[in-house]
Amino acid sequence: MLKLYYTPGTCALASHIALEEAGASYSTERVDFKTNQQNSSQYLEINPKGRVPSLVTDKGVLTETPAMLAYIAQTFPKAKLAPSDDAFAFAQIQSFNSYLCSTVHVNHAHKGRGYRWASEESSFADMKRMIPKTVGASFALIESKMLKGPWVMGDTYTICDPYLFTLTLWLDGDGVDVSTLPRVMDHCKRMEGRPAVKKVLAEQRA
């Protein structure tokens, strides 16, 4: 059985929703950032990066959200969370999710995790000031060029949708004016109406 290690408020939410949408049999375990559990020797044996999420499978551990989402889609093909016979359509999904992990999430991370790339308090403050602009710019591109609607890839719900939803939840805290992103916010509302999303949010927020 699959086991997802997650922390509420992180990008692990995307894989959690995807597991639920896929109808997978899975268990979950919380990793407590407050006690730095992600860097405990026990957790580092599961994921030497000291990050969440991690997905334990019968064959080994997977990390990195775009890879985990693709794995969930391919392992539960009946849920049709990604096309299995169209390399271009699959690549479009991977491209969208890759942009989220390497650009959008990275922009967001400069708010609270500037210590990954700098060491001075003045640099952290500088980075924080840029957050509404950098996160806003990447979401403006999603709004105008990438989100096809009603779902990310158009009429079909895919593994892009829980991932976009997860990062959309961070916009308010990032100081982005969400009124400039009507299509993204419409997507967010549509996500919140899905039973799988309601169930996962209830568990993570409990």
Next chain:
Amino acid sequence: MLKLYYTPGTCALASHIALEEAGASYSTERVDFKTNQQNSSQYLEINPKGRVPSLVTDKGVLTETPAMLAYIAQTFPKAKLAPSDDAFAFAQIQSFNSYLCSTVHVNHAHKGRGYRWASEESSFADMKRMIPKTVGASFALIESKMLKGPWVMGDTYTICDPYLFTLTLWLDGDGVDVSTLPRVMDHCKRMEGRPAVKKVLAEQRA
């Protein structure tokens, strides 16, 4: 026919090598960063992100290296650059490439592109000082935990190999002591011996 937009010295090298290894029919076009061609209206129509690489296909344009590499592998299955029938093995490849794009490349980018996340000269200098440490730490993890050897995924050459090779070429300029990374440097030498790599490097360095 496929067309790759690239700039020498960028991560576009990974997809260029993969196209060559796949035996694909493709053409290339250079994007000149010195004249800011990546932000010209003509190029932004191809890739609204204003970045390289971009891969023009008969079905549309693909961006983001992990997605392009997976597309090349799946479109030229005879080259066996990724497993087509094992979701876990495929996810391991995507996980490795996702780490390269979202962590390793991002760490490197703080050397010359700090303006993406900050605005003060003091912040840029702070970020630059961290480069040997941050890039070094991510490569230390690759050296000790991720690179199976002789290729990234073990005995089989995959789309992980040209991507790792591409980022390895940046280590010297990033001030990382490569003597601490013997397995990574061995991989780099093995890559430099491949005919496809020699051909692509000759074109990009011409």
